[in-house]
Amino acid sequence: MVRQLRRHGPADPLVEELAAALSGDRVRYDSAQRSLMAHDASVFSGGLSGPICYPTSTAEVQSVARIAAAHGRAIVPRGAGTGLAGGAIPLGAPVVVVTTMMTRILEVDLDNRVAWVEPGVINLDLSRQLRPLGFHFAPDPSSQQACTLGGNVATNSGGPHCLAYGVTSQHVLAIDVVLPDGDVVTLGGLEAEPAGYDLRGAFIGSEGTLGIATRIAVRMTPNPPWVRTLLLAFDFIEAAANTVSGVIAAGIVPAAMEVMDRPIVEAVENFVHAGYPTTAAAVLLAEVDGLEGGTAIDAERIAAIGRMHGATSVRVAADEAERERLWKGRKTAFGAVAQIAPSYYLHDAVVPRRALAEVLRSVYEIAEEHDLLVVNVFHAGDGNLHPLLLFDARQSGVMDRVHAAGGEIMRVCLDAGGVLSGEHGIGVEKQEYMSWMFTSDDLDHQNRLRRAFDPSCRANPGKVLPASHSCADIQALRRIPTGVWL
């Protein structure tokens, strides 16, 4: 009872100081909010968070970092919470810094083709704002209607159109960062070749473990004058995969090449009626953009390569409405699987394109061995697989099977010359797999980078690096620190 009273009372100086630095209504410590923050879009839970802050400026983020440091508490940045690797869950009751009130597009600099944005700006909102000016932000993760630019920076987000345009790192020129000790630095710059180490590049994809981005300079990509979207159907998913390799080998780099297998195509069709053929074993959605003549040539060549690999039909979207329908189908695929099973576990791994067909076969076999349904929808162009393991979480023991199958899929991808993540990051999901890919010396060097930014291991501790190479005592993070009132 005493605890209950003290939680809201004046006895928690951390909460008081945070509220004084921000405002009372932008520092939350009620159990409903803290329970909510225990999760992100992953299956992982971090337990109750500490105070939750909603800053609106770099200066406020700086104040929060300094107060947290003075109290010896960790900080965890959080955007929209759409991460799938548990990167935003709180470990050790940290102060959570939510960026969703930092939503301003601060400057659109047409001369430099750069937009300065706050981290809470939603990915799709940015492109919508830039489009009338003739530009867009190229990374387009499937969660782009909800995910934030800060989160995109944290996980070096990709999306279907990264094949030709590259991932977030290639589209972020400079970042204002509040370091874990509260210092503010600008990493990178708008200059052609900024002086010093590429700390910008080191920061991107660091999953909140190096500090908090508060202003981000993103490159504005010109909208292509012409876009052609093709839908190819195949009787075998391997034929779709081999078409993808064939296209790249022919010297064509399409804007996007996405593959979906039959179960997910059926689900998508029931969901949004995008016009996909439901009888095909797999479909390949390919898109080329650029000038009119070149896109016509590339589209014809892709169609020919597809037919050579056994495509049963090739359709070119006749107009923008049809193109949008096809993309809507692709981008709502994850939502559509709810028709097949109540829960899914979405994996993320990259393999060399030439190994796609073989790895897909193994993925289906692994799922079958664990008595799980698996569907595949993925960025085939860059070998980025996204097997979705479908299950009913009410079945006892099912999560053990899901995790076991997931581990085996990762092993197969690594054996094929792949990597653990293409765009979701490591978070807590794959940190213990890191030593499957890297040596102890490799991980030690990653940790040195981490320590340079965060010597006292205060930013999002217990993520990315495995326990054996982390500056954080991960076991201790699972316990509630002293001084936290429950």
Next chain:
Amino acid sequence: MSDAARPSAGRDGALEDFATEIGDSGAVAVEGGRTRWGLGGALAPGTRLVRAPAGILEHHPEEMTVRVRCGTTVAELHGELGARRQLTALPGRGGTVGGALAVGENDVSVLGRGRVRDAVLQVRYVSAEGRLITGGGPTVKNVTGFDLPRLLVGSLGTLGLIGEVILRTNPVPPASTWLQCPEADPFAVAALVYKASAVLWDGGRTWVHLEGHATDVAANRAALAALGPWTEVAEAPELPPHRWSLQPAQLRTLDRAATGPFVASVAVGTVFATRPQASSELPAGLQALSGRLKKEFDPNGRLSPGRSPMGVTAWT
């Protein structure tokens, strides 16, 4: 599982010899083609020089990747890739792959080729302790852990000595043309042409590098006629020796007295100038962070001493 069995630790005798030669003590730096040897400051006297191993190990055109040892010259690499109609973002200015990465300068046609820092997928380097370290991975897309490849590019051999890399390759465009015009507004050119590979300007003349399908090159060329008369030239103009790094917008107000005769890369911000750019100090916070990074990676300052990507005084 032993470290040696992990994918990142593929054994390579040449790399192991490189690591042995570097060892774990004494000042050491890598010598490549010496094409940009003085950048970042002179090496401390007595620094031992080693050479990175050479050779192209694997080229997979269908993966758009090449694994290459860093002592290989860029010319040799591009010769081999060109035979299969591919190339990398590395600048064709001479020198070795390792030197190009240590320096991090982009090709003059960077708008078409991409930046050097974006081209490195995996890096294998020898640490200050003489250990072989792998960062990144072999695939074109990867967010597995911290991004050591980005950190190594442009670090002038002060964090680790690069021995081998996997680079992203790109197809050689089917058609390529350099055009020159005596009067076109270079900023209008950059705005008009969709994906020019380069727009260069010497204060009077403008050059544009068009690449892609022949039909697209022709379409862009036709559109450019609205901005002035263009003639085809064999290649980029000769570039003055000093390299300024500015924001693209700053080219509109370029201080020509300071640069001397120049060729500017419009929409990029690089200015090839007759006179050197005045050096400017990085902000204190950034220097402190960079200093901590250097201490973590090279506690005794044995890697390329005297050099710094921030200028010679950075470590003091």
